[in-house]
Amino acid sequence: MRYFVTKVWGWREPIGPLVFGSTGWRDNAVEKLRPSDRVVLVGTTDEPTMESEQGRLLGIMEPTTELVRSLDYPRPLLDRDYDEDGIYKWPYGLLNVRAWTLEDRPLLTEISDRKFSMDAVRSIVALNADEARKIDALAKRPAEMAQATATAQERIAQATGRQNYTAPPPTTSRRGVMHMRRARAYTYLMELVGATKPTYKFGWAFDWKAREKTFNHHALPELGGLKYKTVQHHLWSTATEAFRMEQSLLRKFQGDRQAYNNEIIVGVERSDIDRAWIDALARR
Numbered sequence: 001m002r003y004f005v006t007k008v009w010g011w012r013e014p015i016g017p018l019v020f021g022s023t024g025w026r027d028n029a030v031e032k033l034r035p036s037d038r039v040v041l042v043g044t045t046d047e048p049t050m051e052s053e054q055g056r057l058l059g060i061m062e063p064t065t066e067l068v069r070s071l072d073y074p075r076p077l078l079d080r081d082y083d084e085d086g087i088y089k090w091p092y093g094l095l096n097v098r099a100w101t102l103e104d105r106p107l108l109t110e111i112s113d114r115k116f117s118m119d120a121v122r123s124i125v126a127l128n129a130d131e132a133r134k135i136d137a138l139a140k141r142p143a144e145m146a147q148a149t150a151t152a153q154e155r156i157a158q159a160t161g162r163q164n165y166t167a168p169p170p171t172t173s174r175r176g177v178m179h180m181r182r183a184r185a186y187t188y189l190m191e192l193v194g195a196t197k198p199t200y201k202f203g204w205a206f207d208w209k210a211r212e213k214t215f216n217h218h219a220l221p222e223l224g225g226l227k228y229k230t231v232q233h234h235l236w237s238t239a240t241e242a243f244r245m246e247q248s249l250l251r252k253f254q255g256d257r258q259a260y261n262n263e264i265i266v267g268v269e270r271s272d273i274d275r276a277w278i279d280a281l282a283r284r
Contacts, residue, residue: 001036001037001038001132002034002037002038002126002127002132003037003038003039003040003126003127003131003132003135003136004029004032004033004037004038004039004040004124004125004126004127005039005040005041005042005108005116005120005124005125005127006018006039006040006041006042006120006121006123006124006125007041007042007043007044007116007120007121008041008042008043008044008049008058009043009044009048009049009080010043010048010049010050010053010058011041011043011053011058011059011101013101013143013144014143014144014145014146014147015059015061015096015099015143015144015145015146016070016073016093016096016146017063017068017070017073017093017094017095017096018039018061018063018093018094018096018124019070019090019091019092019093020090020092020093020094020122020123021089021090021091021092021122022092022122023092025092025122025123026067026092026093026094026123028119028122028123028124029063029094029123029124030065030067030094032124032126033063033064033065033094033124035064036062037062037063038060038061038062039060039061039062039063039124040057040059040060040127040135041057041058041059041060041061042055042056042057042058042108042120043055043056043058044121048080053105055107055108055109056105056106056107056108057102057104057105057106057107057108057111057135057138058101058102058105059099059100059101059102059140059143060099060100060102060135060140061096061098061099062096062097062098062099063094063095063096063097064094064095064096064097065094066094066095067092067093067094067095068093068094068095068148069091069092069093070088070090070091070092070093071088071091072148072149073093073146073147073148073149074146074149096145098142098145099142099143099145100140100141100142100143101140101141101142101143102138102139102140103138103139103140103141104138104139104140106138111131111134111135112127112131147237149235149237150184150235150236150237183206183238183239184206184235184236184237184238184239185204185205185206185235185236185238185239185241185242185243186204186205186206186207186208186233186234186235186236186242187202187203187204187233187234187236187242187245187246187249188202188203188204188205188208188211188212188230188232188233188234189201189202189230189231189232189233189249189273189277190203190212190215190228190229190230190231191228191229191231191270192226192227192228192229192264193226193227193228193229194225194226194227195226195266197266197267198266198267198268198269198270199226199264199265199266199267200231200264200265200268200270200273201228201261201263201264201265202246202249202250202263202265203246203263204239204242204243204245204246205242206239208230208233209230212228212229212230215228216228232274232277234281245280245281246263248280248283249276249277249280250262250263252276252280253265253268253276256268
């Protein structure tokens with residue numbers, strides 16, 4: 001096991017990926033890392049790092065070389081994390097498998113008498129055996145880890161060839177129903193193609209493709225009926241979250257819902273629907 005160091009603006013749980021400002025510096029870290037290597041995060045010696053964390057060892061990560069998007073791991077962000085154009089500064093990441101918060105927080109100068117270059121800010125720099133021994137002896141506790149969004153988990157699974165998500169089987173038992181509420185599910189937006197006015201349907205389902213197929217089976221579009229076409233979908237970690245987003249969207253367009261099917265919205269422009277969708281996601 002080897003140790004590396006990188007400089008940061010602070011340490012906040014839950015702990016997300018090891019982040020970088022460019023693909024070049026991320027790739028620089030990938031070339032150096034081997035399984036079980038650890039990276040020590042040290043506060044910078046000036047603002048915006050809090051004075052109590054400046055120059056101190058704050059925590060330890062065990063990153064992999066698996067590439068991830070930093071913002072796929074929801075956690076509180078601060079104004080300092082964005083540039084003047086509102087762009088997140090550290091969009092590129094490496095997946096962490098473990099992390100520890102240091103209870104002893106010595107100054108870096110107590111561990112090493114070396115001067116670390118800007119490489120330690122932009123990427124990672126290897127520590128020598130004596131420095132690693134001192135760090136290994138520090139008191140630490142396991143840190144809370146941030147979890148990727150359900151959408152990110154699905155994308156990673158598809159990219160790596162892992163088992164795809166499948167909907168839970170039907171159930172009528174109370175225990176089974178409670179389990180299904182905790183299963184992953186989608187909020188979806190379907191357009192009713194062929195309607196005389198702009199017409200959309202909000203809903204939620206464990207499998208939006210199966211739901212679309214069922215609707216079209218009954219609508220018989222090949223015989224001149226309306227066709228349901230999914231134009232937006234978002235995967236949530238639980239069915240409860242999917243249901244809540246559906247309900248917030250339906251409340252938004254309460255006056256445009258049809259009496260015969262109150263999940264159907266008629267006469268609203270797609271641009272207004274899209275703005276409401278984005279707003280609903282931002283509030284969750």
